[in-house]
Amino acid sequence: MQVDIPLKKVIDNSYSITIDMLPQIHFDHKVAIITNPKVAGLHLGYLLSKISAKELYIITVADGEEYKNQQSIDTILESLFNHRFNRKSLLIAFGGGVIGDMSGYAASIYQRGIDFIQIPTTLLSQVDASVGGKTGMNNQYGKNLIGAFHQPKAVYIDPHFLTTLPSREFAAGVAEIVKMAVTFNKEFFEFLESADLKNPKILQEAIKQAVQTKADVVSKDEKEHGLRAALNYGHTFGHVIENETQYKKFLHGEAVAIGMIMANETAVKMNLMSENEANRIQALLQKYDLPTTYLIKNTHTFYETFFLDKKSSDSSITFIIPVGIGDVRIADTIDKNTIMHVLNKFKES
Ligand code: NAD
Numbered sequence: 305m306q307v308d309i310p311l312k313k314v315i316d317n318s319y320s321i322t323i324d325m326l327p328q329i330h331f332d333h334k335v336a337i338i339t340n341p342k343v344a345g346l347h348l349g350y351l352l353s354k355i356s357a358k359e360l361y362i363i364t365v366a367d368g369e370e371y372k373n374q375q376s377i378d379t380i381l382e383s384l385f386n387h388r389f390n391r392k393s394l395l396i397a398f399g400g401g402v403i404g405d406m407s408g409y410a411a412s413i414y415q416r417g418i419d420f421i422q423i424p425t426t427l428l429s430q431v432d433a434s435v436g437g438k439t440g441m442n443n444q445y446g447k448n449l450i451g452a453f454h455q456p457k458a459v460y461i462d463p464h465f466l467t468t469l470p471s472r473e474f475a476a477g478v479a480e481i482v483k484m485a486v487t488f489n490k491e492f493f494e495f496l497e498s499a500d501l502k503n504p505k506i507l508q509e510a511i512k513q514a515v516q517t518k519a520d521v522v523s524k525d526e527k528e529h530g531l532r533a534a535l536n537y538g539h540t541f542g543h544v545i546e547n548e549t550q551y552k553k554f555l556h557g558e559a560v561a562i563g564m565i566m567a568n569e570t571a572v573k574m575n576l577m578s579e580n581e582a583n584r585i586q587a588l589l590q591k592y593d594l595p596t597t598y599l600i601k602n603t604h605t606f607y608e609t610f611f612l613d614k615k616s617s618d619s620s621i622t623f624i625i626p627v628g629i630g631d632v633r634i635a636d637t638i639d640k641n642t643i644m645h646v647l648n649k650f651k652e653s
């Protein structure tokens with residue numbers, strides 16, 4: 305005996321990303337703004353001058369990657385239950401990528417899924433984390449190991465928020481912009497080489513191009529069955545660096561910057577990138593004071609740590625290797641000698 309459940313259907317999860325000053329928006333449902341004390345202190349007044357709702361609540365969780373955990377999710381869910389949110393209610397993620405990932409995850413599980421929108425306030429979250437529907441939290445086994453794909457209903461990117469961003473956080477966002485350009489868009493890379501992202505008009509154009517690049521990738525491969533993995537350029541090496549330095553020494557974008565340099569070395573070794581192209585990428589990162597070097601104490605331990613990454617399958621490690629500037633290869637069969645050759649170039653003498 306067999307009972308079939310025909311579930312084949314086309315679901316339209318399309319949404320728009322607005323890159324401009326926040327418009328006035330009114331919601332006819334219950335809305336909760338999820339934020340942290342720092343972002344609220346700096347920008348909640350501005351947000352409340354733009355957003356209104358039938359009932360509007362503010363939920364704050366502690367600031368920091370170390371609070372991207374179950375306890376913060378529970379804080380959010382409890383508040384939603386206390387305020388009797390229902391399936392028509394909406395969450396607004398108002399903060400950097402940490403708030404965005406947690407708000408999206410809470411939205412994905414509350415009563416089996418409610419809507420949320422993203423109002424990202426860091427450069428990294430504006431160009432990357434708020435777009436594409438990856439949501440989640442960390443646990444004792446690692447970063448982002450629990451989560452769901454849950455697309456926001458809309459993303460509002462208001463560059464005004466960036467005026468209060470510390471310069472290191474700004475640069476960390478630039479690293480993700482460079483990532484999009486190197487992997488998918490040579491013209492965009494050349495634009496960045498001659499651009500000054502401290503100029504608000506130029507920055508807005510760069511945000512638009514980075515978001516367009518990511519949107520194109522996500523629309524082709526929403527759940528990372530292939531192409532989307534290319535957005536992890538710099539991350540395979542970067543995650544090991546973050547892990548070795550206990551997430552304390554480098555911001556995520558800074559570790560990704562060093563990771564991109566290591567991926568470039570691999571590409572040069574494999575004759576997929578010229579020395580000159582690698583130098584141009586390094587110069588662009590250095591223009592924004594991003595770190596581009598790291599001293600590896602033990603290359604064997606560094607190599608073994610690759611296998612802790614959730615993107616590694618049981619026996620192989622997926623490396624994202626740029627092919628020149630503007631193209632990329634997702635490689636899970638690079639031999640250990642090639643990688644060790646690269647790691648030895650960064651070895652502490
Ligand atoms: P973050 O959210 O921790 O923000 C960095 C710091 O800046 C925090 O202290 C925050 O309170 C503060 N801040 C936020 N907006 C500010 C503003 N306008 N002015 C001054 N300070 C401000 O870090 P992040 O770099 O935005 O995001 C990193 C997180 O994003 C990581 O958890 C990472 O896993 C996640 N991420 C997710 C995706 C995705 O596709 N979902 C992609 C990339 C990164």
Ligand code: GLY
Nearest residue numbers: 432436438532535
């Ligand atoms: N930040 C990588 C991705 O969204 O897929």
